[in-house]
Amino acid sequence: MADNSDKQAEMFSLMLDSSDDEAPEEVTFEDSKTQALRSMKQALDTARREKELLKEKRRKRQELFQEQKKRKLLPADVLEEIDSTSSKKPRQSEDEAEEEQQKGEGEKELRKKKKKRSGKLAHSRILKGNYTVATLKERSMASFQQQAAEDFIQSRLYGPGSCRTTSNELLSLQNKKGWNKSAAVQFVKKDWACKEKAKAEKLKKRWIHKQQISSC
Amino acid sequence: MMMLEKKNRKNQFRFKVLNVVPDVFQPVDLVAEKFIDCKGNRSKMGEFKVHRVRFFDYMPSAIRAMAFNRRSERLAVARADGAVEIFNFSDNYFQEKVIPGQDSRAVEALCWVDQRLFSAGLNGEITEYDLENLRPRCTMAAFGGPIWTISSNNRGTMLALGCEDGTVKMFEVLEERVQFQRNFDRQKGRIISLSWHPSGTLIAAGMMDMIRVFDAETGHATHRLLVERGVGASKSREVVVWSVAFLSDHTIVSGDSAGKVQIWDGVTGTLLRTHLVTKWDVLALSVSQDQSSLVAGTSEGTVIQFQLISSTVGQQDKEWVRTRTFKNHSHDVRALAHTETAVVSGGMDTQLVVRPLLDKVEKNTQESSLRKIVFPHRSLVCCAKKAGLLLFQFPEHLELWRLGESEGHGKPGDSLTVKTKPEKLIQLKRKGEDHICCSALSPCGGWMAYSTVSSVRLYRLQYNNNNIGITKVSRLPKDLCSVHQLCFSSDSSRLFASSSHSSVIVVALNQQECTYLHTLKPKSSSRQPVHLLFASEDGKWLATANTDCEIHIYNLDKLKLHCTVPVYSSYPTAIAIHPLTSNLVVVHADQQIFEYSLEQKEYTEWSRKLQKLGLHSLWLERDTPVTHITFNPRNPAHIILHDMFMFCIIDQSLPLPEAKTLLYNQMTLRSVPEPERIRHSHAFKICKNFQHLLCVRLLEDHSLVVVERPLLDIMSQLPAPVRQKKFAT
Numbered sequence: 001m002a003d004n005s006d007k008q009a010e011m012f013s014l015m016l017d018s019s020d021d022e023a024p025e026e027v028t029f030e031d032s033k034t035q036a037l038r039s040m041k042q043a044l045d046t047a048r049r050e051k052e053l054l055k056e057k058r059r060k061r062q063e064l065f066q067e068q069k070k071r072k073l074l075p076a077d078v079l080e081e082i083d084s085t086s087s088k089k090p091r092q093s094e095d096e097a098e099e100e101q102q103k104g105e106g107e108k109e110l111r112k113k114k115k116k117r118s119g120k121l122a123h124s125r126i127l128k129g130n131y132t133v134a135t136l137k138e139r140s141m142a143s144f145q146q147q148a149a150e151d152f153i154q155s156r157l158y159g160p161g162s163c164r165t166t167s168n169e170l171l172s173l174q175n176k177k178g179w180n181k182s183a184a185v186q187f188v189k190k191d192w193a194c195k196e197k198a199k200a201e202k203l204k205k206r207w208i209h210k211q212q213i214s215s216c
Numbered sequence: 217m218m219m220l221e222k223k224n225r226k227n228q229f230r231f232k233v234l235n236v237v238p239d240v241f242q243p244v245d246l247v248a249e250k251f252i253d254c255k256g257n258r259s260k261m262g263e264f265k266v267h268r269v270r271f272f273d274y275m276p277s278a279i280r281a282m283a284f285n286r287r288s289e290r291l292a293v294a295r296a297d298g299a300v301e302i303f304n305f306s307d308n309y310f311q312e313k314v315i316p317g318q319d320s321r322a323v324e325a326l327c328w329v330d331q332r333l334f335s336a337g338l339n340g341e342i343t344e345y346d347l348e349n350l351r352p353r354c355t356m357a358a359f360g361g362p363i364w365t366i367s368s369n370n371r372g373t374m375l376a377l378g379c380e381d382g383t384v385k386m387f388e389v390l391e392e393r394v395q396f397q398r399n400f401d402r403q404k405g406r407i408i409s410l411s412w413h414p415s416g417t418l419i420a421a422g423m424m425d426m427i428r429v430f431d432a433e434t435g436h437a438t439h440r441l442l443v444e445r446g447v448g449a450s451k452s453r454e455v456v457v458w459s460v461a462f463l464s465d466h467t468i469v470s471g472d473s474a475g476k477v478q479i480w481d482g483v484t485g486t487l488l489r490t491h492l493v494t495k496w497d498v499l500a501l502s503v504s505q506d507q508s509s510l511v512a513g514t515s516e517g518t519v520i521q522f523q524l525i526s527s528t529v530g531q532q533d534k535e536w537v538r539t540r541t542f543k544n545h546s547h548d549v550r551a552l553a554h555t556e557t558a559v560v561s562g563g564m565d566t567q568l569v570v571r572p573l574l575d576k577v578e579k580n581t582q583e584s585s586l587r588k589i590v591f592p593h594r595s596l597v598c599c600a601k602k603a604g605l606l607l608f609q610f611p612e613h614l615e616l617w618r619l620g621e622s623e624g625h626g627k628p629g630d631s632l633t634v635k636t637k638p639e640k641l642i643q644l645k646r647k648g649e650d651h652i653c654c655s656a657l658s659p660c661g662g663w664m665a666y667s668t669v670s671s672v673r674l675y676r677l678q679y680n681n682n683n684i685g686i687t688k689v690s691r692l693p694k695d696l697c698s699v700h701q702l703c704f705s706s707d708s709s710r711l712f713a714s715s716s717h718s719s720v721i722v723v724a725l726n727q728q729e730c731t732y733l734h735t736l737k738p739k740s741s742s743r744q745p746v747h748l749l750f751a752s753e754d755g756k757w758l759a760t761a762n763t764d765c766e767i768h769i770y771n772l773d774k775l776k777l778h779c780t781v782p783v784y785s786s787y788p789t790a791i792a793i794h795p796l797t798s799n800l801v802v803v804h805a806d807q808q809i810f811e812y813s814l815e816q817k818e819y820t821e822w823s824r825k826l827q828k829l830g831l832h833s834l835w836l837e838r839d840t841p842v843t844h845i846t847f848n849p850r851n852p853a854h855i856i857l858h859d860m861f862m863f864c865i866i867d868q869s870l871p872l873p874e875a876k877t878l879l880y881n882q883m884t885l886r887s888v889p890e891p892e893r894i895r896h897s898h899a900f901k902i903c904k905n906f907q908h909l910l911c912v913r914l915l916e917d918h919s920l921v922v923v924e925r926p927l928l929d930i931m932s933q934l935p936a937p938v939r940q941k942k943f944a945t
Contacts, residue, residue, distance in 0.1 A: 142357075146322060146338045149362035149380060156456060156473060156497070157515065157548065158936060161449055163496065165939035167932050170546060173942060185932065 265919040272608045279562030283326040284553040294323040310805035311593035316651040325366045336366035348743045351669035364408045369416040378407030400435040411462040420468045422457030439485035446474035459501040471498030502552040513549030519561050544569040547937045595843050597911035603661030611651040616642040656702035667699040693732035703749035714746035718762045734775045738768045753795035761788040779817050792845035796852050803842040834879040858912035865901045873898040
């Protein structure tokens with residue numbers, strides 16, 4: 001607070017210094033008018049110049065991007081092919097959407113997503129070597145949603161936190177609690193537990209070998 | 217032969233015979249089995265070489281949903297592969313109809329509206345089924361994303377759907393189709409389950425973390441019941457309300473993924489009672505008709521019953537008390553139905569279990585026994601008797617196998633050495649998205665056919681030394697489009713296909729092509745499909761049986777109807793015509809056996825004798841139907857039939873068993889000395905050595921083919937069950 005007041009006092013004193021001793025200047029109306037006009041003109045000029053500078057900059061940047069884009073894009077005829085087929089499909093879906101009774105948010109999202117996808121197709125990179133572009137059979141929204149729903153059930157029932165075990169465990173539990181206890185299922189079935197069986201075989205061979213060495 | 221090959225080069229596939237031994241437990245063995253007949257001699261009459269086949273990798277599909285129709289006593293069951301099966305609960309739980317599945321159809325819920333069956337699935341469509349032609353009648357997209365649940369109101373006028381996008385959609389049930397009416401207020405989560413209040417004015421919807429109650433007239437949500445999440449680690453996951461039930465006293469019962477069954481007051485929206493029944497999910501709920509009992513199915517495989525009883529005798533205030541726990545499944549129970557007398561459950565272990573409630577039925581009777589339906593009630597295996605080939609029908613492909621050979625003889629019970637191993641000759645994938653409905657192989661092995669709901673395909677098979685060629689017959693008669701059953705004549709010159717309205721299409725086969733001959737029509741106006749076809753050995757007769765219990769016999773020489781067997785109230789499960797006597801033998805779902813003479817058009821003497829005496833009680837108590845009847849060329853008095861657990865040779869020359877005699881007497885006969893055997897033996901010779909039987913056939917060289925499907929094989933391929941820690945294991 002004290003500093004501020006000091007500074008203010010200084011400024012004030014400076015101003016007073018300059019204007020205190022001398023008589024005020026005589027400035028005619030025309031002079032001040034021209035001066036005002038000049039300053040305005042200057043301001044406008046600078047603004048215009050800045051605008052132009054910005055414009056230049058933008059134009060240059062745009063050109064640069066276009067250059068880069070040209071380098072990245074696929075040959076024109078291939079693009080044409082993709083564009084023609086992708087433009088057909090969004091149009092079809094829009095027609096269908098109009099025929100529907102309900103126009104919920106879902107349909108709008110559908111259209112947006114399809115447009116995005118066709119847009120993405122246009123920005124693909126050129127890779128080295130020969131390759132051909134083929135339009136894939138487009139999976140409809142319904143099958144994506146169906147897959148997502150099936151994944152939901154799968155994750156809720158079998159996903160993390162679901163505390164599941166294997167069929168082998170279940171069968172061996174049944175075996176242990178049953179009346180007739182028999183061999184574990186993984187040894188009875190041929191195509192189960194191949195690794196364990198291989199391990200058991202190796203151990204057996206090693207043991208036999210040891211026995212032979214120790215005997216002779 | 218060379219000329220033909222050149223012409224048909226386009227359609228011909230060449231396969232080299234593959235040497236595969238896929239049998240799991242032991243190599244296919246030929247076992248010498250002996251049956252003791254009254255003379256006690258080890259004659260060729262009773263001795264059979266048995267091909268024990270275990271390389272049919274049939275895998276049933278998990279049960280996903282079910283719906284019980286009280287008026288017609290039919291249970292509709294939807295499987296994970298999209299197939300829908302109808303079981304008749306008033307006729308020994310016989311699997312009456314099967315509508316094959318489809319690749320993209322993932323059925324999540326089933327619903328009966330009068331006699332019409334609707335399903336809704338994750339593909340976002342409602343499907344109505346044509347139960348007379350065994351295929352989908354029409355499908356309609358609901359435009360709400362995957363549909364999780366479908367339910368109709370009591371009057372049968374409206375269908376409510378719960379969709380992925382959070383809307384409950386109302387569809388009006390019209391005569392020929394369903395029509396969209398309106399959406400309810402859209403919610404922020406998916407609608408997993410729905411239940412109508414019996415009055416039809418309110419709907420309770422189970423969602424994520426909450427239950428919403430809607431006013432059915434305005435479509436606005438009135439109450440929001442918040443469901444608590446699980447404890448511990450599951451606190452961070454949303455709780456899914458898998459199932460809700462709205463009772464007439466405005467009580468809402470919910471089952472959720474935190475393992476709780478909760479009772480709510482639907483008027484005030486408050487929680488009345490919580491029952492923690494399992495550590496895993498409660499996946500299904502079902503309420504009885506009188507609303508005094510409800511059952512909940514869990515991921516553990518248990519089914520828990522709650523009953524509305526008063527805690528003290530004589531008091532008026534009743535509450536829901538947990539009473540019984542049934543553990544009849546090893547895997548998750550995903551579908552439940554509460555009938556008047558029983559609880560029906562099904563889930564990931566693919567078995568349909570009917571558990572009668574002992575307070576509704578008499579104890580220790582046939583009615584009160586637990587029923588497990590594991591395999592289909594029809595034959596999935598075709599056998600070419602002359603060529604020694606087997607055709608296995610899977611939902612998505614067919615496999616053709618040649619049986620192995622063995623030398624030598626042995627004592628009964630021995631395993632014979634296998635000289636040539638069985639080989640898989642062809643694996644044929646079906647075209648399109650529809651699953652295979654039926655298939656057939658001609659007795660000579662030269663023709664193979666299968667049908668789906670949309671098409672029929674016929675193939676010609678050629679065998680040159682070690683190569684087998686398969687050619688598709690391209691131009692089929694137009695009438696052969698939607699067929700329920702296929703059968704070749706014994707000389708492989710004709711193909712019979714059952715079509716709509718119980719009619720049968722007859723098609724002639726020559727060399728590489730087939731031409732339409734005739735359509736056989738019954739006199740009755742039945743619209744039901746024909747599910748059994750049998751062509752006699754001499755090529756003169758064709759027997760058909762339909763799901764209206766009608767059996768028609770056609771004379772193939774004149775190509776017209778010969779006679780209709782008097783209708784018996786139970787479904788025919790197997791029919792056959794004796795090659796010599798031309799007697800028709802029929803076995804029904806209630807295990808009754810009839811023999812009808814086609815020449816005289818009346819029941820035979822033996823059949824009347826059997827009916828008068830009555831079948832043995834143990835025979836009638838069997839819970840799986842007889843799916844095939846065949847005859848023994850070396851002994852005209854033999855009838856060979858089989859069900860899932862036994863095969864039986866009925867010797868018509870022997871006396872019938874009395875009610876008090878031992879039915880399964882093979883073991884006793886073996887232990888008793890020869891002169892005594894005559895006293896003890898009777899007509900029914902039953903062998904229970906092989907289980908579970910999918911097919912028993914007699915080849916031309918008098919060897920038996922027995923196709924078994926061990927349950928252990930199926931169990932080992934099921935998805936993961938829950939981990940349960942048991943004491944001392």
